[in-house]
Amino acid sequence: MQVLALIGAAFVVYWLLTHLGFVLGLLFAFAKFIVLALGALVLLGFVMQRFFGKTETQNEDARQETPEDPIDEPSAERTWFEVLGVSEFASPEDIKRAYRDLIRQYHPDKVGAMGEKIRELAMRETQIINAAFQEARLSRGF
Secondary structure (H helix, E strand, C coil), rough: CCCHHHHHHHHHHHHHHHHHHHHHHHHHHCHHHHHHHHHHHHHHHHHHHHHHHHCHHHHHHHHHHCCCCCCCCCCCCHHHHHCCCCCCCCCCCHHHHHHHHHHHCCCCHHHHCCHHHHHHHHHHHHHHHHHHHHHHHHHHHC
């Protein structure tokens, strides 16, 4: 297996060396367009910031005034079907599928190696999802 990997790596290096002139030629041929596109993106960013956004210092001041931590935000009261992301009249199979997908995404075991705050957030989300699923089961009778 390692021999195949070495042969593959050698082939890639050989191909790059033999085609380097072609690749660099393409880059140089389109360099003007690449620079123009990057310049247009920078200009668009300045225009968007000028008309629609705040300056960088205003954003920093706002962040310093109101420190926001997504973990400390109170969760809004949502209905079970909003939490699970299904219709109020969804079938039991759809509700179960949505529940399994959300639990798979937010389960605390998935983020066990990450920081304590992330584990706490995952734990809270899992509790909210479990409560919503139980409410759905009780209200829909399955």
